[in-house]
Amino acid sequence: MYPDIYPMLWTLFITFFKIGAFTFGSGYAMIPIIEAEVVEKKGWFDKDEFMNQFVLAQSAPGPFALNTAVFVGYKMRGVAGAVASVLGVVLPSFIILLLIAMYLSGFRTNPYVAAALQGMRPAVVALIAVPFVNFLRRMNWWQVALSIAVALVIWLLGVSPVYFIFGGGIVGVIWALYRK
Amino acid sequence: MIYLQLFLSYLKIGFFGFGGGYAMLSLIQNEIVVQNGWLTANELADIIAVSQMTPGPIAINCATYVGYMVTGNIWGSILATGAVSLPPLTIMLLITRYYFKLKENRIMKGALDMMKPMIVGMMGAAALLLCNRETFVDWSAIAIFVVSFVAVYKKFNPILLLVISAAAGLILYL
Numbered sequence: 001m002y003p004d005i006y007p008m009l010w011t012l013f014i015t016f017f018k019i020g021a022f023t024f025g026s027g028y029a030m031i032p033i034i035e036a037e038v039v040e041k042k043g044w045f046d047k048d049e050f051m052n053q054f055v056l057a058q059s060a061p062g063p064f065a066l067n068t069a070v071f072v073g074y075k076m077r078g079v080a081g082a083v084a085s086v087l088g089v090v091l092p093s094f095i096i097l098l099l100i101a102m103y104l105s106g107f108r109t110n111p112y113v114a115a116a117l118q119g120m121r122p123a124v125v126a127l128i129a130v131p132f133v134n135f136l137r138r139m140n141w142w143q144v145a146l147s148i149a150v151a152l153v154i155w156l157l158g159v160s161p162v163y164f165i166f167g168g169g170i171v172g173v174i175w176a177l178y179r180k
Numbered sequence: 181m182i183y184l185q186l187f188l189s190y191l192k193i194g195f196f197g198f199g200g201g202y203a204m205l206s207l208i209q210n211e212i213v214v215q216n217g218w219l220t221a222n223e224l225a226d227i228i229a230v231s232q233m234t235p236g237p238i239a240i241n242c243a244t245y246v247g248y249m250v251t252g253n254i255w256g257s258i259l260a261t262g263a264v265s266l267p268p269l270t271i272m273l274l275i276t277r278y279y280f281k282l283k284e285n286r287i288m289k290g291a292l293d294m295m296k297p298m299i300v301g302m303m304g305a306a307a308l309l310l311c312n313r314e315t316f317v318d319w320s321a322i323a324i325f326v327v328s329f330v331a332v333y334k335k336f337n338p339i340l341l342l343v344i345s346a347a348a349g350l351i352l353y354l
Contacts, residue, residue: 020236022339027237028306032338040335052279055292058299060275062194062268063237070272075280079273086269090261093236097244098257100230108230111354117233119324119349121315123341126328128307133333135300143297150301155308161298168298169291176290 009077009084015042016069016088024117025124027064031131038072045072051135059165065089183259185216186250190243190263204239208246218250239264320352 015037023030031054039045045053057067066089073085100107107113136144150164189211196207205228213221227249231241240261247260282288316322324345331341 018339022235022342023237024235024342025232025310026306028303031303032332036335036338051296052292055295055299056275056279057272058302059295060268060272061196062265062272063239065237066240066265066268067272070269071276071279074273074276082269082273082276086265090236090240090265093234093240094244094257094261096234096236097231097241098248098254100234101245101248101257108226108233112350113233115353116346116349118317118321118353119345119347119351120342121310122321122325123328123345125307125310125315126325126332127338127341128303128310129329130332132300132303132307135296135303139296139300143293143300146297147300147304150298151304151308154302154305161302161305164298164301165295168295172291172294173287175294176287179290 009080011042012073012076012081013084013088016073016085017091019069020065020089021092023065024120026128028131029124029127030065030068032127034068034072035131044076047138051138054135059169182251183256186218186247186256187259187263189216190247190260191267193239193243194264194267208239208242212246212250219246223249317353320348324348 019030019033019037022033035050039047039050053068053071057064057071060067066086069085069089070082073081073083075081077084104110136147139147153159154161154164193204193207193211196204208228209221209224212218213224219227224246227242227245228238230245231238234241243260243264244257247256247258248254250256250260279288316325328341328345332338
């Protein structure tokens with residue numbers, strides 16, 4: 001049931017540990033990191049499946065990083081793989097925040113932290129904008145038009161994305177049945 | 181029994197956390213501040229600020245921090261972090277299982293095809309929402325964005341890019 005490559009649970013753990021340790025700002029900013037680690041370096045996914053996993057991870061509750069870890073881990077090694085990947089992605093958060101809670105009460109107002117984060121913010125926008133552009137380039141014209149419309153409606157009107165996800169799913173199912 | 185309550189609260193937060201970290205915040209606020217009174221609104225706001233400044237999902241970061249603050253020890257952290265991860269882990273496992281079973285199913289494909297533009301649109305919105313004065317404080321920030329955009333596009337190592345941009349921030353803004 002698993003693909004030809006059998007990554008060790010340890011490899012899954014370490015890969016997602018890296019992803020967890022470098023996801024700043026928004027879960028979306030991890031897409032280039034996942035693509036680099038999981039699609040290009042390891043070849044665990046092709047681009048189409050990566051896109052499908054992106055849709056599934058976003059439509060389930062919970063953090064995008066965690067959902068992605070489950071999907072990739074399960075694909076490679078079943079439930080054990082999913083658990084190893086989730087542990088990997090959660091552990092950096094856990095260690096860092098625990099250390100801050102225990103010892104670094106001045107973290108929030110530390111000027112070094114603030115300066116480093118200020119430098120990272122524009123890079124994080126780029127880490128989201130590039131996959132956005134790449135996804136657009138892989139879609140047909142009506143999907144591109146719809147994507148841009150959804151982006152503008154959420155951005156300008158502040159509508160909750162949840163409606164779009166489920167609305168899209170329902171319309172897709174109806175359309176598939178209708179075309180039969 | 182504060183541990184049990186903490187566990188149940190975070191289980192609930194994990195369950196209803198659709199739509200990413202920010203959607204979860206009001207739920208967290210309700211459980212931690214309003215229902216149980218474990219922290220004040222200001223304390224929680226500080227914790228959320230730190231959760232946004234540190235790597236990893238906000239919900240997980242926040243759970244670790246709140247768990248420690250509420251119980252005063254590491255077990256609270258472990259419990260809250262585990263509880264907030266458990267529902268998404270379970271639900272996503274089920275979804276993934278069915279995805280691999282139904283991958284070639286026409287209806288499944290139809291749903292995914294229609295959901296793609298929605299999800300990509302959400303991503304575009306996330307990028308646009310970050311294009312504010314807090315991000316683009318000056319021309320050097322715009323320069324960092326342009327250089328980063330080209331770098332990511334050319335498949336430059338994203339982790340290295342984050343390290344370099346943090347170093348640039350230390351040089352520019354300290």
